[in-house]
Amino acid sequence: xxxxxxxxxxxxxxxxxxxxxxxxxxxxxxxxxxxxxxxxxxxxxxxxxxxxxxxxxxxxxxxxxxxxxxxxxxxxxxxxxxxxxxxxxxxxxxxxxxxxxxxxxxxxxxxxxxxxxxxxxxxxxxxx
Numbered sequence: 433x434x435x436x437x438x439x440x441x442x443x444x445x446x447x448x449x450x451x452x453x454x455x456x457x458x459x460x461x462x463x464x465x466x467x468x469x470x471x472x473x474x475x476x477x478x479x480x481x482x483x484x485x486x487x488x489x490x491x492x493x494x495x496x497x498x499x500x501x502x503x504x505x506x507x508x509x510x511x512x513x514x515x516x517x518x519x520x521x522x523x524x525x526x527x528x529x530x531x532x533x534x535x536x537x538x539x540x541x542x543x544x545x546x547x548x549x550x551x552x553x554x555x556x557x558x559x560x
Contacts, residue, residue, distance in 0.1 A: 452522065453508030454556040455500050459529050464551035467493045467526035471553070478520045479505055479557065497524075497553065504555045514559055522558040526551045 436444075460467065470493040474482035479501070486498040501521070508514040529550040536544045 450556075451512070452556050452558050453504055453512050453514065453519075454554060455504035455507055456555075457496065457500050457553045459550050460496055460526075460553050461548070461550055462493050462496060463549035464526040464528045466491070467497070467551050467553055470494045470497050471524040471526060471555075474501070474521050475524050476521060478560070479516060482521050497555070500553060500555050504557050508557055514557075518559045519557045520560055521555060523556040524554065526553045528552075 470486070470489060470491055473485050473489065474497070477485065482501060483498065486494045486501065505516050505519060508519055509516055529552050531550065532548040534546040534548060536546050538544050
């Protein structure tokens with residue numbers, strides 16, 4: 433059991449809040465595995481380089497991640513007062529979300545299951 437009153441426990445938990453600018457997209461209609469290819473390409477890069485990589489990447493996930501990265505940059509600028517020139521992608525990851533299950537009719541009255549996977553994509557920035 434945790435020690436202390438519930439309000440004290442909440443206060444301690446909220447003090448450890450992450451102040452880095454970030455953006456999160458929940459329930460993106462792309463599998464986490466496919467999104468990870470694009471995220472691996474921009475991890476650790478500065479923001480301008482990452483936007484350039486995403487602009488010329490042919491994968492569908494790159495357009496989704498590009499919008500998310502632009503949102504994170506705007507969050508850093510407006511909420512934290514950071515300079516966009518000094519930002520870089522510190523963390524980016526895609527977690528598995530719920531899966532939509534659909535049925536495809538097949539021969540002899542059988543059915544195959546189609547799984548339409550979704551993911552939660554997160555981009556976290558920081559200053560150099």
